Amino acid sequence: MKKQLLAICIFLMALSGIKAQNSDQEIDLISSILKSEIKVFFAQNMKLSTTDTETFWRIYDEFEQALKPLSHQRINLLKEIIKKEGALSDTEVDEKIALLYKTQKSRLALRIKYYKKIKKELGISVAAQFYQIDSYIFTQVAASINESIPMFGPQKK
Template identity: 25%
Template sequence: MVRKKAGLMFVTVAMSALLLILGGTVLAQETPADNMQIVFEKIKADKKLFVAENMQLSETEAKAFWPVYESYQDELFLLRTRTLALIRAYKDAYQTMTDETAKKLLDEYMIIEKLRPQLREAYLPKFRKVLPDIKVLRYYQIENKVGAVTDHALGAHIPLIKTGKK
């Protein structure tokens, strides 16, 4: 039962992230800022609950872990915001893509892809300071699973660019 509940929570977190990224453009244009904040807070809370249910932290570990987690999530949010801006730029340029625009998008994509592992690496000593390595590994696995599901869903919904050749 716990495994099923955790699996459902995982799907909820991943799909919420997908909704945020894919629907962000529409939501930002049609929904008041307060409602967008509610969506962001819901996603954040769902993910935190998923992590909490799967980390198996003692009370002492939890006290030390959550502040580091929150700081890490704040920095991840900045990367997600940058990724969302990249997806929006891709969407806006999709029908009229030029080599110049493609180069800019590709350069930004490569920067974002370099920043992700740098952020994970920068936080590794911080997590190790508050948790044993086995639990740090578990946390990084959880983050990886959430990211993999989100990346898969994005890949399924973002079309390949047209090159003009058939």
């Protein structure tokens, strides 16, 4: 599991070079590649029976679609932080933290929603695998992003 995630993390290191001026097309391309890598990671680590495979991927594709608006919110928020190189007013920092919290809370709620859906259709074992892998990937991606964005600090004058 960790070897495959290493490839994702290396990709994220390249992603850390994203600056606010990058076009939305570039960010969409990077997101698309990352999404593909994550799907491969899931495929390599899920222990699915032949009969469960089609149902799991149908539900997973729904999850990805539902996740898209949250991902775009998070990317736009990170672009704003990067653009200002972390130098935000106290009010701006407070707003960004509140928005980051809201998107994380929404993402966790979405994971739980799809955990329950998978559990209902495929059982707890498959649902637990989904939850664990998604949680692991999200944690690694968040850590890589946090390492690459500037720390909040005093505004530059």
